[in-house]
Amino acid sequence: MRYPFAEIESKWQQYWEDNKINCTDLSKTEKQLYSLVMFIYPSGAKLHCGHWYNYAPADSWSRFKRLQGYNVFEPMGYDAFGLPAENYAIKTGIHPKDSTMTNIADIRRQLKSIGCMYDWDKELMTCVPEYYKWNQWLFLQLFERGLAYRKNAPVNWCDSCQTVLANEQVASDGTCERCSNLVIQKNLTQWFFKITDYADELLAGLDTIKWPEKTKTMQRNWIGRSYGAEVVFDIEDSDEKIKVFTTRPDTLYGVTYVVLAPEHTLVDRVAKPEFAAAIAGYREEAKKLTEIERTSTVKEKTGVPTGTYAVNPVNGERIPIWVSDYVLLTYGTGCVMAVPAHDERDFEFAKKFNLEIRKVILESGTNESDELQAAFTGAGTMVNSAEHNGMLSLDFKLAIVEKLQAISAGQKKVNYRLRDWLISRQRYWGTPIPIIHCQKCGEVPVPYSQLPLELPYDVEFKPTGESPLASNEKFINTGCPKCGAPAKRDADTMDTFVDSSWYYFRFLNPRFEDGMFDTKLAEAWTPVGMYIGGAEHATMHLLYARFIHKFLRDIGMAKSDEPFRTLVHQGTITNAGAKMSKSRGNVVNPDEFIVKHGSDVFRMYLMFMGPFEMGGDWSDKGIAGTDRFILRMYEFIKNYENITKTAIVPDSFVITALADEEKAVYREVHQTLHKVTIELENLRFNTAIAAMMELSGKLGKRFVQCRVELQAYVLQIFISMMAPLAPHFAEECWQIIGKEKSIFAEPVWYTVDAAALIEDEVMIAVQVNGKLRGTIPMPLDSTQDEVKAALQNVESVTRHTSGKTVVKEIYVKNKIYNIVVK
C-alpha cells in the first residue's frame, strides 16, 4: 500500500492555483506579514536539495503564520542577471537571455512542485527592462546626490571573469568569490556607490534588528569603525605633507619613522632621485604579490627608504620616510606613523632595518631602562614625551589630540574599514549604466524620460577586458543630452547586487509603472517581517540592501530604517562534505525524491533531519521514516471519512467531564499542540515533527474508545498541525474528514487548553547519593512528607538506605527526590 501522493499533490496544487489560494490581498494590512526567502539565481544547475532546504521550511513557517490568522505575503522571483549566464554564453554561444529564460522556465516548474504558497502573480525577474529600468533610476538618484561617482582606483580584477570585483566579492584567500581564480590589483576608473556615507547608521541600525548575532558581528567588523586622530607630518624641503591615521596618538613622541604604501602617489614626489630605482624595483615586487601573500601576518617585513625625512609636529624631530607593503593604500590615509616600541608590526620592521625603538609608555612594574623584547601595546605612564612625562597614557591620548588641534597639526578622527561599493562590471549581462560621456560636458546622466536604457541583444561576448557593450556601435554611440555633440555611452553594467538590494519592494507590485515601486504598499508591507536565506551574504547583499533601503528612505520612498526586521539563516546542506555546486558535480537533484516519495514527505524529511539553522551532510537514509509516518496517518484518517459532518464538533471540551481514556487523549493532543506551536514559531521543525510522531504513537487504542465528537475534534487539531509541514496531505485529510473548504482558505490554528496541560499524576525520580534507584508515581504537587512516606515501600530505594545514616534529603517538587546517605 502506498500513499497516493502524486494524485493528491497535483490535485491540490491545481486547486490552489485555480482558486488563487496563495494570492495575497495586499490591501488588507491588518495582521500583515511579509515572509521572504532570498530569490533564486536561475543557473543551469536548476534546483537542488540546498534550495529545498531553504524554501520548504521557510514556507512551512509562513503557512503556520497563515493558519494563525496572519495575512502572509510570500513571493518568489529570479535574480536573473549575472556572470554565470554570460560565461555559459562564451562557452556555448547560447545567448544569456535565452539560456536564462530557459532556466527560469525549468526552475519555475521545479519551484511549483515544492508546493509553496508563493503568490505567483507577483513573480519577478531582474533581467527585464521593466525591472532594471529602476536600477538605472536608482543610479541617477544616487548620482544627483553625489552618492554615485567615478574615480580611478586600484581595484580587484579577476582575469578569468574579465571584470572588477567589489571587496566583498573577494574571498579571504584572495580569490574570486565566483570562480575561485586569483584576484589581482589593477588601476581603473570605476563607478562607486558611496556606502561609506552611511557607515555610522549601518552600524547603529544593527542594534535595532533581530538578526543572528554572528551576522551582525560580521557586519560590524566589516564596517570596522575605529577612533583615533589624524596627524599631519611636514616633509623636509617640500611643501607636501603626510597625513596619517592613528588610534594611538598617545605614542606620538615615540614615532621614529613614517611609512607609505608602495602604491601611494606621494612616493614619487618625495623620494630622492638616488633612491628611485630601488623604490621602482620594490614596487614591482609588491605588485607581483597576491593580496593574501602581502597581508599574511607571517610574512617577513620588507621595505625601502626614500631618502627623505618627515618632521614630527610635536617635537620637530627628523624621521626617515620608508616605503613598505605592510602599509595598505586602501586603509586610512595609506600612510602610517611608526612607533616600534608600541606596535608589533613597527617593532618587527624596526628590528629588521635597525631603526630606533623609543619607549614612550612605561608598562607598570618595569623600568625605563629595560630593553623591550616585544612591542608593548597596553596603557601605562608617559616617558620620553617632553613635558608630558608622568602622565597616564590614557589621559595623554585625549590631551595630545587637543594639542595637535591647537597647532593645526591634527584632529580627532573616526576611520572605517568599509570602503565605497564598486558597482561597475566590464560585462554584458547586467543593467547598463545610464551615463553618457561627452568630451565637453563630462559625465552626463541619461534623462529620466529615456529610461529604460535597454540592453541590446546583439553583442560579442568574447572577454577582452573591455565591456562587450563597448564594441556595439549602435549602443555605444549617441549624442550628449546636454550639448548634442557626439558622445559615448558608459559601456559597463552594474553589479547584480544592485538588483537584489531593493527587490523586496518591487515584489509588492512588479508591474508598477509609476515608480520604482508602489510606496503606498511599501509603507504597509515593509520592512520584511521574516527574511530567510544563506549566511554567505552577510557582508554583501545584506549590507548593500540595508544601505539602499536607508537611501530610499532619505529620498522619501520608504518609511522604515531597515529592510529586514528578522533574519534567519538556514544551515548549509553539503554533499560528501562539500557545498553543492555544478562544478563539483555533487549536486543532489530533488526531483527523484519527489517522484519516489512526493513533495510533502521530502519536505518533512528535510525538516526532520536536524535543526534548520544547522544544515548538515546530505543523506537520504532516514526518508523512510517520514514516508511511513505520512502513510500511517493517511490510512488512519481514511477510517474517519466525513466525521465532522456526522458528528457535531464542539469548539472546546471541559476536561473534567471526560472519561479517563478520553482525558488522556485530550491531554496528549493539547500537550502536543502546545509544543508544536512553540517549536514552529521558533523554526524548530525537527522537534515539532517528532512531537507529532510521538502523538500518533500515543493515541493508539485509546482513540477508538473516545466519543465521536472528541474523535472529530482531535482529528481537526491533528490535521491543522500537520498543515504547515505537509500542506497537500493536510488539505486531502481535511477534505476526507468532511471539510468543504481548503484549510488555507479558511485558516485554523487551535488554542491550547491550559487545563489539559496539567497532569494529575507525575513520576518522581528517586535518587540515593545522586544515583537513580527508582521512579514513583505521585499526585501532582505532593509534599516532601508525602513522597517520603511513599518511598518506605519502594524496595529498590530502601535497599540502598536501610542501615545507613540519612545526611540530607532534597526534594524538587514534581521532579526528583534525592537522599544522601552515609
Next chain:
RNA sequence: GCGGAAUUGGCGAAAUUGGCAGACGCGCUAGACUUAGGAUCUAGUGGAGAAAUCCGUGGGGGUUCAAGUCCCCCAUUCCGCACCA
C-alpha cells in the same frame, strides 16, 4: 595568529531555570501476516554483565545533594577575520 560555533548510541538527532541522558526517526534483532518481501504490523535495541549492579554526553581537572548543561585547562572539526595603523 585572533574571534566564534560545535564535539552526545552503529547513524540523523532530543534534553525549561543544573534535576530520570539518548525523545523522535533511520538502521539492526526477533516475531506476525504473506507465494514472496527491499511492503506492512508488533516487540526489543547506549556499552558490559546471568543478575544485582557498574560504566557512559571529545579528553583532563573542579563546583554541587545532583553536571550534556556552570568554571578552568587541553584536543579535534567547521566558520569568520586576518599587518586595519
